[in-house]
């Protein structure tokens with residue numbers, strides 16, 4: 001009787017407890033993508049604007065860093081510096097002025113690729129962007145499509161800024177490690 005219940009226990013154990021291990025995979029060959037793109041940031045109001053302030057804090061107007069301002073972004077991403085160069089996608093998300101002392105934002109961005117082999121894939125970036133630094137580093141925290149299981153980092157810098165039109169071009173070098181494993 002005791003032997004039987006032991007046997008039943010082990011059968012149940014292997015069926016239910018050990019089964020998930022049968023589906024375990026390692027990440028296989030990981031790949032690295034180096035993406036060098038330019039982001040076109042239209043901050044002025046009007047029909048061509050791609051950045052909008054959606055909230056302010058009670059201190060935003062008097063804060064030296066504009067603390068508390070939250071902006072929604074849907075910027076064009078191109079392969080070259082020129083806005084007329086090949087479009088590769090959009091960068092969409094939020095920036096929040098989140099530093100009381102220096103101009104820095106907490107960003108939450110999804111790069112949405114719409115051409116070439118990355119078409120339909122996304123890369124998610126979240127981190128701190130301190131504007132006075134020439135080169136800012138942001139973590140790549142994930143991705144979809146070809147960029148499933150992505151991690152990595154991005155280096156961003158301001159390429160140009162046109163004061164009258166409030167139009168900035170930002171350079172992004174994105175280094176993404178991803179895996180082609182299928183679950």
Ligand SMILES: *[C@@H]1O[C@H](CO)[C@@H](O)[C@H](O)[C@H]1NC(C)=O
Nearest residue numbers: 053054055056057060061069
């Ligand atoms: C936030 O502040 C900016 C500049 O101070 C102003 O232009 C904008 O209208 C404000 N937006 C909201 C939603 O309060």
Ligand SMILES: *[C@@H]1O[C@H](CO)[C@@H](O)[C@H](O)[C@H]1NC(C)=O
Nearest residue numbers: 113114115116117118119120
């Ligand atoms: C990207 O993929 C979409 C959906 O599959 C397709 O309609 C579109 O033509 C593709 N764009 C390019 C530039 O390949």
